[in-house]
Amino acid sequence: HVGHVRYLQAARALGELLVVGLNxxxxxxxxxxxxxxxxxxxxxxxxxxxxxxxxLATxxxxxxxxxxxxxxxxxxxxKGGDYTPGTLDQEERxxxxxxxxxxxxxPFEIGYSTSGLIEQICTSRSGQTQ
Structure with a gap:
């Protein structure tokens, strides 16, 4: 979603290249x-x-x-602004x-989340008649 794109663009601006580690x-x-x-x-x-x-995405x-x-x-x-120094994984830190x-x-992009998008899609689909 667009929140991820904006986050990645901001991350890229902080360095010479952007390597994304993907779970x-x-x-x-x-x-x-x-x-x-x-x-x-x-x-x-x-x-x-x-x-x-x-x-690079890996x-x-x-x-x-x-x-x-x-x-x-x-x-x-x-990391996204939904994290704080205290909530970052201690082993990673x-x-x-x-x-x-x-x-x-x-900073976290308010109004954009994968979980929210999934919920919105499910709600929309459940309201459709078949």
Whole structure:
């Protein structure tokens, strides 16, 4: 959705290139619950890679991005404004500190969420007559 696009554009503006680490299907299911993800990891990666602001999109299978972060060693690590320094994963924060990455939080785009979009679609469909 457009909230993700704006977030990624803002993230890209903070560095020379944008590498996006994408949770794999199994970890999305564990994090988000039944019915998720709604699109496959490969489809999500392809969509991200097609965006002009994204230089590389890669999938990591774990719930935490620690192995991905250790391999990529980003100069800047970006999360959405729905996170705070206190809610960031502590293992991820530790690896970022170890490699000297700056952490930047980009303001949350109010009114845009995948969960909200799914709910809106389901509500719309349930109101249709067959």
């Amino acid at each position: 794999g299907d199994r970890s999305v299911h564990e994090l988000k619950g039944a019915g998720r993800p709604i699109t496959t990891e490969r489809d999500r990666a392809e969509i991200l890679a097609a965006l002009q602001c994204v230089d 999938i990591f299978p774990e719930i935490r991005a620690t192995k991905f972060l250790a391999a990529v060693r980003p100069a800047v690590y970006v 530790a690896i970022l500190k170890e490699i000297g990455s700056a952490i930047r939080l980009i």
